[in-house]
Amino acid sequence: MADVVDSMLDLMRRLPPTRTEENVAALIGICPDYADDLLGSVDQPLQLKTDRATGKEYLACDYNRDGESYRSPWSNEYDPPLDDGTVPTPKLRKLEIVANEAFDTYREMYYEGGVSSVYLWELEDGGFAGVVLLKKIMSPATPYEPSGSWDSIHVFETAERGRQAHYKLTSTVMLQLVTRRGSDTQGSGAEKRSENKVDAKGAEGWKREGEVSLSGSMTRQTEQDWPLQDSSSHITNTGKMIEEMEIKMRNLLQEVYFGKTRDIVYDLRSVDDLEHARRQKELQKELVGFIKR
Amino acid sequence: MDPRIEAASNFLLQSPPGEINDVLNDVRSIISDDDLLKDGILPALREYNLAQFSVVDVPGADHQSIISEAARVPTLEGVEEDEQRFLDPRSKTSFVFNHIGLEASDPQSVEPDPDAEPFRHALETALLSYLSSHFLDGVGSVFATPGTPNHFVIQIVANKYNAPNYWSGRWRSEYVVDLNENQVTGRILVHVHYYEQGNVSIISLFSPHPSEKKLTVSFPFAFLSPRNQTIRAHQVQLATTHNLSLTLPPAVVTASAGAAASKILALIGEEEGTYQKSLNETYYEMGEKTFKGLRRALPMTRQKIDWDKVLGYKLGAELTSSKGVFGSA
The missing domain is CATH 3.30.1140.60 (F-actin capping protein, alpha subunit)
Incomplete structure (x- = not known):
């Protein structure tokens, strides 16, 4: 069994991140027995839902799902409604309400838009676990404006040890960036410049139209101990940990997305003339040989 | 199915x-x-x-050629699809290609169309020179379209697979040169995959579902490291499409075969270079506009969040209304 799940996860790591939902659905279609394993272990883009009671948007994922229904963090209600849906104990729900408000502030300060949701649940050994979800989508007003989406999933579990709490945080960020380009757009200076250059040479110039898409995900994990004053300390502690983690991952994503993939393109094709470089090298060798003689 | x-x-x-x-x-x-x-x-x-323009070692030649629709030799009646033959115009050889083993067999020499061959050959010569100038590991083929005079297909593929360092990339480009319409239409497709291995084999998370108390998430691409139990994993894919068309200048159309072919490849080469450089600008724009627009590096205040303050305010409001224990603010 583990082998099949391993193969499924290896497959999902290789297939295009833009098609994760479709591919997970296809895998479940051919192996329905593994649906829970897959849904629990492959991070998928978060779904946006609207709370029927408050009209506020919230995020749906495997952690607030019970059967086919999803629980809203704002009203604590399941949609479609469930009579016996799992909900946190009243004490934990109180903490969940405060956590949702706190991370809503965090969302506004870093994302200036988007949607956040926090879900908490009890653990068997007396501790609790939770997930902090953040999502922002940029939709282009015109086809040639850049578009993108950011999905953060921070899962943590905590165990209290006297005046300390131990936290294990697993964070995943899914990021997608898309830019479309066309000859008729006025936006790009480089394209206009190059077209003018060809025009000057007497050709009518290339007509161009294309798309560049960067998509992927990143997962990191950390374990830390923080002091505990009362139950609300869990929110300040996880808040600091998640903020630190997102700052670190944002830097790493920038490196991986923009640095590494660009370098690989330059490993495929060289802008500079390689023949020219080769001749230079040979000439240099000859000169060195000549001097030595 | x-x-x-x-x-x-x-x-x-x-x-x-x-x-x-x-x-x-x-x-x-x-x-x-x-x-x-x-x-x-x-x-x-x-x-x-x-x-994907798979490449194959041509039997009896010391170069590779491209497997593509343009390279496919029309299947004769009664011949099985498995026995699909492909053409390498450069060595004037056709061969059976095994789609699983990626190998060529049963080479046969092919007589090229005498009318098309001089210009096809001129394009091929210019293409090979362009490939050695700008591709580190490029393979290219030029095909004369059977039955359509003055119609040629130029194909380029460059692959780099670096599994030990977890990345791979492919550059494909294709141009249809139509001398009847004096048009070149083409496309450039780039696909890059970069991923990182984790260094722990299994992590366990606790599921909120009562039916599945403990959920085990395994990272099959990771190996167990006793020293460092931290997961590090990522994957990113770059996929680009770029469609192009160009009306050939009169000077190119009226030139001799050799000069016209060189000029066409020079135009293609210049455009591919422009495209490659324009990716830098696209990246810059995505970094400046999209990436920053999605999530700020720091809040407007240029400082990290003061969580005690955020919570003090929230919790204060919450608790004063219910119990009034901390309600001295």
Whole structure:
């Protein structure tokens, strides 16, 4: 069994991140027995839902799902409604309400838009676990404006040890960036410049139209101990940990997305003339040989 | 079609550069019915090889040629699809291509169309010189379209597979040169996959679902490291499409075959260079506009959040209204 799940996860790591939902659905279609394993272990883009009671948007994922229904963090209600849906104990729900408000502030300060949701649940050994979800989508007003989406999933579990709490945080960020380009757009200076250059040479110039898409995900994990004053300390502690983690991952994503993939393109094709470089090298060798003689 | 074959074929067609064997191994383990797969996935492998410009060592020649729709020799009546033949115009050889083993066999010499061959050959010469100037590991083919005079297809593919460092990339470009309409139309497709291995084999998370108390998430691509138990994993794919068309200047059209071919490849080369450089600008724009627009590096205040303050305010408001214990603010 583990082998099949391993193969499924290896497959999902290789297939295009833009098609994760479709591919997970296809895998479940051919192996329905593994649906829970897959849904629990492959991070998928978060779904946006609207709370029927408050009209506020919230995020749906495997952690607030019970059967086919999803629980809203704002009203604590399941949609479609469930009579016996799992909900946190009243004490934990109180903490969940405060956590949702706190991370809503965090969302506004870093994302200036988007949607956040926090879900908490009890653990068997007396501790609790939770997930902090953040999502922002940029939709282009015109086809040639850049578009993108950011999905953060921070899962943590905590165990209290006297005046300390131990936290294990697993964070995943899914990021997608898309830019479309066309000859008729006025936006790009480089394209206009190059077209003018060809025009000057007497050709009518290339007509161009294309798309560049960067998509992927990143997962990191950390374990830390923080002091505990009362139950609300869990929110300040996880808040600091998640903020630190997102700052670190944002830097790493920038490196991986923009640095590494660009370098690989330059490993495929060289802008500079390689023949020219080769001749230079040979000439240099000859000169060195000549001097030595 | 068996739904398992349909799903398997769909997965194979999405394989990143150089990873089709890994995808195939995953699919074999998931479906665990090799007999079913063996026959069923052949059409998908064939489609993948043609679409991705797979390269093959040409029998009896010391170069590689491209497997594509343009390279396909029309199948004669009664000949099985498995025996599909492909043409290498450079060595004037056709061969049977094995879509699973990626090998060529049964070479036969082919007589080129005498009317098309001089210009095709001129384009090929110019293409090979362009490839050695700008591609580190490029393969190219030029085909004369059978039955359509003055119509040629130029194809380029460059692959870099660096599995030890977890990345792979493929550059494909194709240009249709139509001297009847004096038009060049083409496309450039770049696909890059970069991923990172984790260094822990299994992590466990606790599920909120009462029915599945403990959920085990395994990272199959990771190996166990006793020293460092931290997961590090990422994958990113760059996929670009770029469609092009150009009306050839009169000076090119009226030139001799050799001069016209060089000029056409020079125009293509200049455009590919422009495109490659324009990716830098696209990246800059995505970094400045999209990435920053999605999430700020720091809040407007240029400081990290004061969580005690955020919470003090929230919790204060919450608790004063209910109990008033901390309600001295």
